[in-house]
Amino acid sequence: MDAASPLLDLTPRSLAWSARATSVADIERALARIWAAAPDAAVGPDGERHVVARTSVLNFVAVAGSEEVATRVLAAVGSLTSRHPSRTIVVEPRDAEGPRRIEAEVTATCALARGAGAAVCTETIRLRAGGDAGRHLASILPPLLVHDLPVTLWWPEDVPFHRPDFVALLMHAIQADRLVVDGSTWRGDGLAGLRGLVGAQAASGIAISDFALMRQSRWRDAIASAFDLPDLLPYLGSIRGVTVEYTASRADPAGTNVVRPLYHAAWIGSRLGWSATEPLRVEPDGRRRATLRRPRGHVELSLVPVASDLPGGATTRVRIAATRRRSRLDVEVTARPEAVVVRARLDDGEPSVRLHHAARRTDADLLAEAVESGGRDPLTTAAIRLAGALAERGAEAGT
């Protein structure tokens, strides 16, 4: 046990105390010690007294597969200016075969407000769990959470949905309210992850934020805008085909993660009451196809890989075709740097074109949004559910 006494580290606008610990009980003691030693008021560089206040908003737990991911997670959490998790716990299971050990670094950081406002304090626990301890996070985390505050769990990379210890952790031990994932990082085509996600959601009722789906908000806005025009709105009821093109690595097109392209179609379908009749199957040309049922007819869905040197799995184009009373509507949405372009064309008429501003959003932006959205979002729930149904394994025989 490291008994380093709380140390004062004065940077211009924040104060921090930190300590090390080597067991769960030790971490709890370290926190208690820090708070006991922290003064009721801190004096800032401007000589002003700030009452020291701990926030009570949220527990934030992130599980990082590597040192590098842990650093990324901490950076994103640190830049969450819009909402501070009260307690952040970043766990790194490491060296699974090695000896069992727990090493933690506990830090309390107080940001000084301008003027005489309170100094706002949050706590960060960076915890390395070595050996089999890394497989028993469910026994480590619960005592470290602040009582009665919601728990958000961020799993930035491939999520082990199938592992029993994941289920134990997520559903029972920490009773997380929200699971934050990024479907575009899941291994292979990502569809197994998607099935796992839908399973977890169904079993636990947990709220989900998926960065892959969140990043598409401007696309959704752009696609919806095409149908704001009263003349085009009725075509929503007679869509026949949705085609999504995405970047794929030349070497292994079938191994490219297709979660993002699939989400576009799943969102449209879930809004329009479609259901999956035939899940995705891979065609010899590398495309994936599926069939959906809409209220009066069918919709053909294709996901088309386009060989590219860009990172795989990014949507480059969404096409929607609808026919109605012998008229045909084509809506095409394409990505450009910083913008999304919508082109809607009725028969041979002039296409109407509209640009949508689409700012890049960093991990920190998305994380802030995920943490800020309370409760289950019906759009996400429905889109993920339909995506999961389309990702079912049943018809993969076509390969």
Added chain:
Amino acid sequence: MTDGPASPRGPRERPLPIREERLAAIGRRRRAPRTERNPLRAGLRLERMPDPVAIVLFGATGDLAHRKVLPALYQLWRSALLPLDVRIVAMGRRPYDDSTFRQEIRVALDAHARVQPVDEETWRTFAERVEYLRGDLDADATYDELAARLEASDRDHGTRGNRLFYLATPASAFAPVVQQLGRVGLDREVSGGGWRRIVIEKPFGRDLESAKRLNREVAKVFREAQVYRIDHYLGKETVRNLLVFRFANLIFEPLWNRRYVDHVQITVAESIGVERRGAFYEETGATRDILQNHLLQLLALVAMEPPATFDANALRDEKVKVLRAVVPLADADVARDVVRGQYAAGWVEGEPVAGYREEEGVDPLSETETFVAARLGIDDWRWAGVPFYLRTGKRLPKRATEIAIVFREVPHALFRGSRSDPEPDLLALRIQPDEGILLRFGAKVPGLDVDVRAVNMDFGYGTSFSVDSPDAYETLMLDALLGDQSLFTRADEVEEAWRIVRPIVDAWVAGPPPEFPDYAAGSWGPAAADAVPGRDGRRWRRI
């Protein structure tokens, strides 16, 4: 997106026969596409992007435009919340051209943009979309030129006939500008999606008559659903949170009435003086500048009944009902329940400052009040008998806007032996500077005695959420672009607020001259203000 009632003058209009009503309804549907019927829009509310639009900023060379409106537009652009097809037509009299005006805004942004430093690339793309139109607001030619510019903007910049007019001019220009817009037909919404909206700054009138007149002039040209009257307090995070706080929590609402609430205090304190706006302030005074709008809006939000929906009109209907229930002040009430004041020289934040009468642009014998405190009552089932104490002033010791709900004492004093006088429970909503909510209640002091002491439970926005919430002008600008009127005041609301204030101003005009100045800069107003709650055995909160 919510549409207002079909009638231009709010809900008091005579009812229409069913045929006319039906035709009006069809007309409305043709005019504006009802985007909410697009199922793809469901759940996208937060992500919605305003339609392509030309924003016409009247008074673009003025103080408000430089400090608030243009920085808000820039920030929205920076956050990708404006459409790419946006055009900002800036109007003023001064001899700028596009490029010199852009340089001028750049200077303003370096000083006033919320997020510093100004991002060069964002700035470049923003500036490209700003053009300057020089012209006198009284001249017909200005509007003919504007109409031509807007047509060109639709053609060359894809703004699609959507226009947002923003009046940041002196109030005397509001009516003439509206008339002129009507004259050249810029008010008319055309089929195929072109909407027209007008944002009007405060002051909206300077008394009941002028407000009614202005409402009438505006209504001749625009339907109420096109009119956005700004009270920027309504865009502030805590004010919006007030509604959430009241109606999304179960535990407070049951206490929110005469059974449990002893009284309510609303304070809008400013430490600044009149700065360089002395001439403007001379004609205005604290009652017109703050009481009639900000204070009464806060009162309405605290006191209103829960609306049935969060639709703009449902919300505003409830606010109007409360304002109507405010007990009218008779002359005698004004003498007893309203106190005005004017600051003399003094010290604020460690600096000596001049008295009001010495400020630039101010009459040395000025009778304009820089402070007002009032006691109002609300005659409805919820609030009958509960006093609402309101106060506002310039050159007070600090900048602070707060609403305090002070609860009644417990019916039976069980802990009489306690050494400290128990203070009543209190709920304080801080609106600025440190937005937050504080609950004060009694707790036992540790020890063998039963000693009750007041303790605070404090929720700070800065300590929980955003240290960096959007500026009120960003929120309101975006709402206007999205067609959401909830946070804007409706014609009848403005008139009701003037009705409440009228007897105050009338009594002062008719009465003897005030003994001004009567409070030192840096104090909490004239001593007489203490009597406003003092007469009821209460006192102002220490803030």
